Amino acid sequence: MKFLLIDLIVHGPDPVTGAQRSTRERFADVLDSAVLAEDLGYDGFGVGERHERPFISSSPTVVLSHIAALTSRIRLFTAVTTLSLLDPVRAYEDYATLDNLSGGRLELIIGKGNGSAQRQLFNVTTEDQWDRNIESYELFRRLWAGGKVTWSGKFRPGLVDAEVWPRPLQNPIRIWHGSATSEASVELAAKWGEPLFSANVTNPIEPYAELIRFYRERWAAHGRDPADAIVGAGTAGYFSAPTSQAALDAYRPKFEGQKAAFAGLGLEPVFHTFEDYVERSSALIGSPAQIIEKVHRYHEQFGHTVLHLNADASGLSPAQHRASLELFQSDIAPVLRRAIPDPPWPEPIPTASQLVSSAS
Numbered sequence: 478m479k480f481l482l483i484d485l486i487v488h489g490p491d492p493v494t495g496a497q498r499s500t501r502e503r504f505a506d507v508l509d510s511a512v513l514a515e516d517l518g519y520d521g522f523g524v525g526e527r528h529e530r531p532f533i534s535s536s537p538t539v540v541l542s543h544i545a546a547l548t549s550r551i552r553l554f555t556a557v558t559t560l561s562l563l564d565p566v567r568a569y570e571d572y573a574t575l576d577n578l579s580g581g582r583l584e585l586i587i588g589k590g591n592g593s594a595q596r597q598l599f600n601v602t603t604e605d606q607w608d609r610n611i612e613s614y615e616l617f618r619r620l621w622a623g624g625k626v627t628w629s630g631k632f633r634p635g636l637v638d639a640e641v642w643p644r645p646l647q648n649p650i651r652i653w654h655g656s657a658t659s660e661a662s663v664e665l666a667a668k669w670g671e672p673l674f675s676a677n678v679t680n681p682i683e684p685y686a687e688l689i690r691f692y693r694e695r696w697a698a699h700g701r702d703p704a705d706a707i708v709g710a711g712t713a714g715y716f717s718a719p720t721s722q723a724a725l726d727a728y729r730p731k732f733e734g735q736k737a738a739f740a741g742l743g744l745e746p747v748f749h750t751f752e753d754y755v756e757r758s759s760a761l762i763g764s765p766a767q768i769i770e771k772v773h774r775y776h777e778q779f780g781h782t783v784l785h786l787n788a789d790a791s792g793l794s795p796a797q798h799r800a801s802l803e804l805f806q807s808d809i810a811p812v813l814r815r816a817i818p819d820p821p822w823p824e825p826i827p828t829a830s831q832l833v834s835s836a837s
Contacts, residue, residue, distance in 0.1 A: 485525035492734025523554030559590030588655035709783030731792030
């Protein structure tokens with residue numbers, strides 16, 4: 478099994494202390510988390526893309542390029558690239574550049590995105606968002622494949638013998654399809670024979686498990702071996718401590734603070750009590766043994782081989798956050814890696830300095 482840290486880069490008051498970090502400090506937190514993830518041996522680090530409050534993740538390529546300069550091994554994920562909002566030509570240029578700058582460590586998770594404010598910002602409607610996502614994706618993957626492209630579509634001007642630069646380092650690149658509740662993204666993934674990443678963060682397990690079963694059904698319907706389908710899954714939260722009680726005591730204030738914040742926005746929580754949240758959500762909170770058991774319980778439904786944890790440390794002290802991530806790698810990840818096979822994982826592309834060293 479492979480493990481990622483992902484930060485959607487929420488920028489709001491700390492749910493426990495109420496303190497508000499500056500924009501610069503919040504971005505620094507993301508960079509520090511990415512470096513820590515590499516130092517601790519995580520397999521990937523991802524950043525979100527949102528174009529509305531309370532997120533400041535509107536430029537994931539810029540953030541990931543900075544992370545690429547600070548790291549050398551870890552895979553770099555988007556979570557997600559909102560192709561329903563973007564010009565696919567411009568998106569291709571940005572990501573092909575990032576792929577080169579990162580030494581071929583880029584992994585794209587694409588999706589339509591959500592939120593009415595960002596749809597209004599980009600003049601996208603609820604009626605056309607899925608069509609835009611499909612059209613943008615199919616042009617994006619043609620551009621990535623290379624060569625001159627002649628194309629026409631509904632939502633952007635056509636192309637005639639167009640060449641777009643730079644060429645990416647990875648070709649092909651692995652593209653995941655982010656999915657929360659819609660069968661449209663699942664069908665697109667199955668159609669192209671590409672992996673699915675289930676959001677799995679808001680609701681109990683049942684709707685996500687149903688969508689993943691549909692993905693495998695559609696995968697087989699397209700003539701593919703179900704054993705070749707790759708699934709990743711998110712988590713609603715993560716905190717581990719040597720004992721269950723210590724983990725629950727540390728995380729409870731964060732849950733209560735987030736619940737109060739949702740109430741202030743007029744949002745009804747899915748899980749009304751902390752106990753229900755720990756039991757029925759995808760959050761991994763408890764001792765290492767409890768977390769291992771819960772991951773296995775979800776794996777029985779999902780068959781997933783990639784798992785993401787939340788890199789946002791708000792509501793916890795830096796020491797608590799680091800100790801929890803260290804405990805995952807020392808006591809949890811080794812057990813899960815032995816029990817759940819790894820998905821196919823791209824081989825590292827040698828850097829220019831490594832090529833020079835091997836030649837001398």
